[in-house]
Amino acid sequence: MKVFAALPAGSQPVPRYPDYVSTALRNPKQPLVIVPQTLSELTGPVYGHGPIAETDNDLTRQGAQEPHGERIIVRGRVLDEGGRPVANTLVEIWQANAGGRYRHSNDNHPAPLDPNFTGAGRTMTDAEGRYTFTTIKPGPYPWRNHYNAWRPAHIHFSLFGTSFLSRLVTQMYFPDDPLFPYDPIMQSIPDEQARQRLISRFDLEASRPEWALAFRFNIVLRGRDATPFENKP
Ligand SMILES: [Fe+2]
Numbered sequence: 001m002k003v004f005a006a007l008p009a010g011s012q013p014v015p016r017y018p019d020y021v022s023t024a025l026r027n028p029k030q031p032l033v034i035v036p037q038t039l040s041e042l043t044g045p046v047y048g049h050g051p052i053a054e055t056d057n058d059l060t061r062q063g064a065q066e067p068h069g070e071r072i073i074v075r076g077r078v079l080d081e082g083g084r085p086v087a088n089t090l091v092e093i094w095q096a097n098a099g100g101r102y103r104h105s106n107d108n109h110p111a112p113l114d115p116n117f118t119g120a121g122r123t124m125t126d127a128e129g130r131y132t133f134t135t136i137k138p139g140p141y142p143w144r145n146h147y148n149a150w151r152p153a154h155i156h157f158s159l160f161g162t163s164f165l166s167r168l169v170t171q172m173y174f175p176d177d178p179l180f181p182y183d184p185i186m187q188s189i190p191d192e193q194a195r196q197r198l199i200s201r202f203d204l205e206a207s208r209p210e211w212a213l214a215f216r217f218n219i220v221l222r223g224r225d226a227t228p229f230e231n232k233p
Helices: 192-196
Strands: 071-079 090-094 120-124 130-136 141-143 149-151 154-159 168-173 213-216
Touching (some): 090 130
Antiparallel strands (some): 071 130, 154 168
16 A cells, blocks of 8 residues: 655645634544545546547537636646656536636525536546646635635636545635635645645746636645645545
8 A cells, every 4th residue: 555645734724724614614623534445436437538528628618609707728737746747637627707606506696697607627637647728717706704705716626536535626726816815715724835836827838829818727636745635524
């Protein structure tokens, strides 16, 4: 069995962070008990290439017309603790539309829905661990964690490892967002350098003239430079 080095102190979110109110409800007070994976969990179904449609990684082409908002390209690589590419892994995203509204029954934020924007996408990494999405830059949105609480613009990411049990979930932010200091989800990660690893970088090289700006977001699954992942049991 491969044993991975412990993550550096402060590089991951604090599971129970008082300013991020709902962490008290969804994180245990006791240390976790590690349950060994069984054969069925290790060999269970995973998404293959087949079910992924051509427009699954282009959220601007999933409706009858283009969605409203700023078209962007988000690309990056999925890497392991040694900087090696993680090939053929499923990357899923979900996000609010340009007005900061999710297409979800729980989202009652009074901003318009966009009939041409699902906010959901998925793709597989290639042999070099690369992924690309075309989407709309999400808007910030209010949430009721505390008075006048607004989330910085972000895209949720989910990655699967060798089984559904090894799913990792995180959020990608955009450079220079003024809401960072007021966001307890980001601030629940003690280490400043670790927080910086959640912020995408402007990527002029990947931008397409007269069409879209681009942002680069690499995801490191383990090790010293690991991306902070969410502590949701
Ligand atoms: Fe969100």
